[in-house]
Amino acid sequence: MVIKSYLRSQNIRFFLCSLVLFYGFQHSNHSAASLALGNKRFPTHQILPKTVSISNDKKVLLVGLESYLGREVINNHSSPYLSLSSNKKSLILEDANGVIHKSKEINIGWRSKRLEHPKIFVRQKIGPFASFESAERVSNDLKNKRIKSTIAHPKDWEIWLSEEVKIPKSIKSTYQKIKVVKTVVPFLDTKIGKISLEGPINIHAPEGLNWKDGIYSGPFSIQLDAYGSWTLIEHVPLERYLLGVVPHEIGSNSPPAALAAQAVLARTWAIANSHRFDIDGYNLCSDTQCQVYKDPSQASKKIKNAILKTTGKILTWDQKPISAVYHATNGGVMASYDEAWATNPVPYLRMRLDGPASWSGAVKLPLSNENNLKSFLLDDSKAFGFDHSLFRWTRVFNSAQLAAQLRVAKKVSGSFSLKTIKVLERGPSGRATVLKIVGKTGSEFLLRLDDIRRVFRQLPSTLFVVNEVKEGQWRFSGGGFGHGVGMSQSGAIELGRNGWTPEQILSHYYPKTKYEFLP
Numbered sequence: 452m453v454i455k456s457y458l459r460s461q462n463i464r465f466f467l468c469s470l471v472l473f474y475g476f477q478h479s480n481h482s483a484a485s486l487a488l489g490n491k492r493f494p495t496h497q498i499l500p501k502t503v504s505i506s507n508d509k510k511v512l513l514v515g516l517e518s519y520l521g522r523e524v525i526n527n528h529s530s531p532y533l534s535l536s537s538n539k540k541s542l543i544l545e546d547a548n549g550v551i552h553k554s555k556e557i558n559i560g561w562r563s564k565r566l567e568h569p570k571i572f573v574r575q576k577i578g579p580f581a582s583f584e585s586a587e588r589v590s591n592d593l594k595n596k597r598i599k600s601t602i603a604h605p606k607d608w609e610i611w612l613s614e615e616v617k618i619p620k621s622i623k624s625t626y627q628k629i630k631v632v633k634t635v636v637p638f639l640d641t642k643i644g645k646i647s648l649e650g651p652i653n654i655h656a657p658e659g660l661n662w663k664d665g666i667y668s669g670p671f672s673i674q675l676d677a678y679g680s681w682t683l684i685e686h687v688p689l690e691r692y693l694l695g696v697v698p699h700e701i702g703s704n705s706p707p708a709a710l711a712a713q714a715v716l717a718r719t720w721a722i723a724n725s726h727r728f729d730i731d732g733y734n735l736c737s738d739t740q741c742q743v744y745k746d747p748s749q750a751s752k753k754i755k756n757a758i759l760k761t762t763g764k765i766l767t768w769d770q771k772p773i774s775a776v777y778h779a780t781n782g783g784v785m786a787s788y789d790e791a792w793a794t795n796p797v798p799y800l801r802m803r804l805d806g807p808a809s810w811s812g813a814v815k816l817p818l819s820n821e822n823n824l825k826s827f828l829l830d831d832s833k834a835f836g837f838d839h840s841l842f843r844w845t846r847v848f849n850s851a852q853l854a855a856q857l858r859v860a861k862k863v864s865g866s867f868s869l870k871t872i873k874v875l876e877r878g879p880s881g882r883a884t885v886l887k888i889v890g891k892t893g894s895e896f897l898l899r900l901d902d903i904r905r906v907f908r909q910l911p912s913t914l915f916v917v918n919e920v921k922e923g924q925w926r927f928s929g930g931g932f933g934h935g936v937g938m939s940q941s942g943a944i945e946l947g948r949n950g951w952t953p954e955q956i957l958s959h960y961y962p963k964t965k966y967e968f969l970p
Contacts, residue, residue, distance in 0.1 A: 495574035495601065495611045496677050497631070502732040505653055505670045508688035512721060513672075513733035514744055516662060520673070520681040521561030521635040532640070533559040533673070533683060538659035538666050544639070547649040558640040559648070559673065561681075563633045570631040573614045575624045579607030580793075581901040583727055583740070586610055588794035589622070603730050604740075605678045635679060650674050650681070665746025676731040684733050687747075693717050693758045695747035700777075701940045703751045706947030709940070710757035712956040715966070716938060717742055719765040719775035722969065766957060766964045768799055773964050777938040780842055781805055782914050782930025783827070783834030784818060785960070790878030791913075791934040792901050799961045800936050802879035806834035818881030821874075825916055827881065828930055836941030841911045841932035848909070850923040857888065860906040862896070872917060872925060882913040882935060904934070937961065 504511045523530035535542060535557045544552040577600075580586040586608040590600045593610075596619070601611045618624050639646040652673040659666040668691070672684045687695075693714055701713040720742060725734040727741065737744040750758075766773045774788065774797060788800035802818075804811040810833040815823045828843065836842065850869040857863045868891040875897070876885035886898040898906055903913050915929030938960040946956050954966050 492613070492615060493571050493573040493628075495613055496572055496603070496730070497570070497675075499675055499677065499730075499732050502651070502672065502674060502684075504686055505672060506686040506688060510689040511686050512689055512692050512725065512735060514685045514687055514692065515682045515728065515731070515733050515736045516667070516671075516685055517683040518676065518680070518731075518736065519678070520683065521637065522678070522680040524561045524563045524635055525633055525679050527563070530561045535559075535654065536661045537656055538661055540657040542660065543655045543657075544652060545654075546652045550639070550646060550648060552639055552641070552646075554641075557654070559652075560638050560640050560645070561635050562638060564636050565633055566631065572627075572629040572631065574627055574629070575612045575614060575616065575618060576609050576627055577612070577618070577622055577624045578609035580609065581607075581905040582792055583608050583724075584792040584794050585901060588792070593618075601730055603677060604728070631679075633679075635681070637673065637681060659748065663745070666748040667746065668748075674732055678731075682731060682733060689718065689721065690758060690762065691747050692721065692744065694750035694754060695744045696721075696742045697758065698750055698754050699743045699745050701944070703754055705940075705944050707753065707757060707760075708951055708953045708956060709943040709947035710753060711761050711953035712938065712943050712947075713777075713940070714758045714761045715764050715766060715953065715957060716775040716777050718761070718969070719772045720777075722765060723772040723774060761953065763969045764966060765969050766961055767967055768964050770970075773797075773799060773961060774937075775961075776800070776934065776936045777940060777960075778931075778933025778935060779939070780836050780839040780932050780941040781935040781939040782842055782912065783830075783832050783837065784880045784914070784931075784935070785937070785939070786880040786882050786914075786935035787878060788936055790880055790882050790884055790900070791936045793899065799964050804834070805836070805939055805942055806832070810834060817879060819877040819879055821877070821916060824877070824881040825928075828914075828916065828928055834942075835945050836939050836943075838945070839932070839941035841930075842941070843930050844911050844932075845929075846910060846927045847920070848925055848927070850925075853907075853925065856907055856909070862888075862898075862906060863890070867894070868892070871919070874917060880914065880935060883915065884913075901934070 502513060520533055521530050537555045541553045541555050542557050544557055577589060578586060586602050590602055590610055593600050598616055603609050603611050612618065637648045639648055654671040656669045659668055667685055670686050673681055674684065676682050696717045697710060697713050701709060721735060727735055735741045766775060783805055785803045785805050787802045788794060788797040804814055815826060818824045818827055853872065854867050854869045857867065858865060870891045871889040873887045874883045875887045878884045883903060884900055886903055887895060888898065889895040910927055912929055912931040912933060912935060914931045914935060915927045917925055917927050920926045943956050957966060
């Protein structure tokens with residue numbers, strides 16, 4: 452598989468616009484709203500020209516280093532400058548109008564400009580979703596019904612569909628008419644004044660760009676996204692991208708076999724998810740919404756050897772890259788794929804105990820039974836990776852703290868006061884899949900799957916039992932850190948110390964997948 456390169460015309464003017472929601476209707480009111488607009492059909496969003504890869508390498512990832520640049524000026528607020536500095540030699544900036552600027556420091560600011568002719572976008576929105584995975588499952592289900600949709604990430608993950616599409620009644624959606632009245636214009640701030648720039652803006656750094664305490668080789672581009680803001684993107688070859696991922700995901704001091712396994716997974720995940728930000732013209736982000744990507748120049752010799760040893764190797768299922776998810780520690784039990792996200796089951800990602808047979812045989816199942824789960828969590832365990840600091844954990848919160856977390860996630864209003872929190876359903880690994888929240892006024896609602904982790908971010912995982920230890924105070928006793936699906940990094944580290952090969956580690960966590968070269 453060759454990672455998708457995006458094509459972009461260099462001489463197109465862009466309209467970067469503020470989004471003003473004039474009104475929103477529930478899906479049931481869609482017909483009336485369409486009549487109000489007449490027979491005219493509007494696009495769902497600003498369609499961006501495809502992005503040209505400015506790297507000489509054929510297998511290039513477009514990685515967003517900083518997104519939503521200039522967003523604040525749409526609402527008449529000041530927006531932070533994008534300040535770039537070279538490692539040594541001058542940076543070279545060139546915009547679509549032929550403006551060329553060379554300097555060791557480049558400062559780009561943002562200003563708003565009113566459009567002469569406002570644009571109208573009309574769409575049906577499904578969401579928000581707690582994760583891309585959950586949004587993609589719904590998008591794929593719609594695709595199977597021959598319904599075209601687009602996954603977007605204006606803040607949370609959403610699905611956008613054109614107004615004429617008939618969405619199944621079982622799926623709740625919102626109808627939106629959006630009027631675009633402003634464009635955000637980047638400008639170059641120099642000693643002689645401010646120079647307006649036209650996107651895309653390309654930046655070359657002959658000896659590297661200093662960025663967030665690291666040095667990045669580039670080349671780079673600054674380009675529009677679909678929401679009225681801009682993104683700083685690095686055009687980075689796949690194998691160099693891994694140099695910035697592997698050490699920050701598993702740690703440079705891990706055994707060589709664990710590092711090699713992590714390299715294979717990072718490569719597989721990047722390829723399988725290279726469509727993640729299609730709507731915005733790039734492949735991946737650089738934070739925990741994707742894989743953490745930082746300064747590739749600091750990769751140690753061990754990291755380089757692990758990547759070199761596995762060059763081009765990925766895991767496949769049915770001749771396609773697998774969903775190569777992984778996490779820090781699973782607490783002794785692997786979760787199934789559909790326990791973590793609102794998605795369909797995956798045959799190679801199912802519930803399994805993660806330890807030697809002598810230990811696994813003594814575990815009382817099923818862990819979806821709360822009494823069995825309590826016994827499991829009390830066990831000091833001989834599971835793989837049991838020495839991780841979050842293999843077992845306890846967190847205590849009072850009602851005010853839990854309510855505050857719910858408010859931050861916009862699940863409740865400011866007046867909400869928590870009365871009870873209870874696990875209603877568990878998956879086969881024992882992880883909470885449905886939480887019931889009840890307020891003191893009698894209001895109640897459910898949190899499901901990845902939404903639990905998104906709302907209660909202070910909980911290391913959803914493998915827990917919860918008890919009210921006294922009025923208004925709850926204790927969460929749990930195990931693991933992360934979603935629990937796929938490879939446990941702490942488990943892989945222990946297996947690597949015990950002499951397992953990368954292939955054996957990967958086969959253990961992703962059974963019956965194929966370890967082969969990138970097609």
